Amino acid sequence: MARPLTQRQQNVYDFIVKTMQELGYPPTRAEISRAMGYRSPNAAEEHLRALERKGAIRMISGTSRGIRLPAQEAEAETEEAPARQLPIIGEVAAGSPILAAEHIDRYCPLPPEYFTPRADYLLRVRGLSMKEIGILEGDLLAVHRTDRVRNGQIVVARLEDEVTVKRFQRKGHQVTLVAENADFAPIEVDLRHDPLEIEGIGVGVIRGGNGQALS
Incomplete structure (x- = not known):
């Protein structure tokens, strides 16, 4: 990651990674909000945008689970298909x-x-x-x-x-x-x-x- 994360951003990032490892797909904004104790999915959206600006995640528009981890994608690209x-x-x-x-x-x-x-x-x-x-x-x-x-x-x-x-x-x-x-x-x-x-x-x-x- 190019820029350091705040503690709250790190918590959100860790939850995304944990969800993807356990379930095979990323969480929704509502699931992030519940896990982090936020009152509204808007708070999760703000943290996701901050994580994207810092290069920690990649957002895909038009889908509720449109979160990707560039670190994992880069690793996959270096491996043989x-x-x-x-x-x-x-x-x-x-x-x-x-x-x-x-x-x-x-x-x-x-x-x-x-x-x-x-x-x-x-x-x-x-x-x-x-x-x-x-x-x-x-x-x-x-x-x-x-x-x-x-x-x-x-x-x-x-x-x-x-x-x-x-x-x-x-x-x-x-x-x-x-x-x-x-x-x-x-x-x-x-x-x-x-x-x-x-x-x-x-x-x-x-x-x-x-x-x-x-x-």
């Missing part, structure tokens, strides 16, 4: 490719061939819309990149700027993306005028991102 490991995709910025470099939080030491068909990346699951088939918050979904999908398969779908995991059903021009949770309504897509892009199909789950794979 992990060809036998799977990239873990954290927060996906609106409108950008799912495998963009800024979306890769880290790599998992599992070969792509561990899954059938082979996995191309691991996507960290948000929410509980697929909980009834055992895909839970914080799990890693192994994804095989393809746009060829059959009815009943679990897909990673992009709807305009949103990426979601759902069960795929198609009849003619009508696609239904079905949640495996009774609390969530299905998403109806008319292919004649609604944008839909299939990013891949789910081929396995790593429970809680801790390396326990479920094929």
Whole structure:
């Protein structure tokens, strides 16, 4: 870091590092505020901006978890690309490719061939819309990149700027993306005028991102 941090800035920085090490993705402003005892996320935002000015972090606009650590990025750039490991995709910025470099939080030491068909990346699951088939918050979904999908398969779908995991059903021009949770309504897509892009199909789950794979 080019400039020294104040004690409060150091506390925020340490919390960011700890969260990324334990969960694999950075905290939100609200999570930082709760951890630091701030009354408003605005206080966390001010510290984040100060950390960015001092070169301790890099901010990515348009996402609630858009915090990167330049020290880790520089270290990753000096290492040989992990060809036998799977990239873990954290927060996906609106409108950008799912495998963009800024979306890769880290790599998992599992070969792509561990899954059938082979996995191309691991996507960290948000929410509980697929909980009834055992895909839970914080799990890693192994994804095989393809746009060829059959009815009943679990897909990673992009709807305009949103990426979601759902069960795929198609009849003619009508696609239904079905949640495996009774609390969530299905998403109806008319292919004649609604944008839909299939990013891949789910081929396995790593429970809680801790390396326990479920094929």
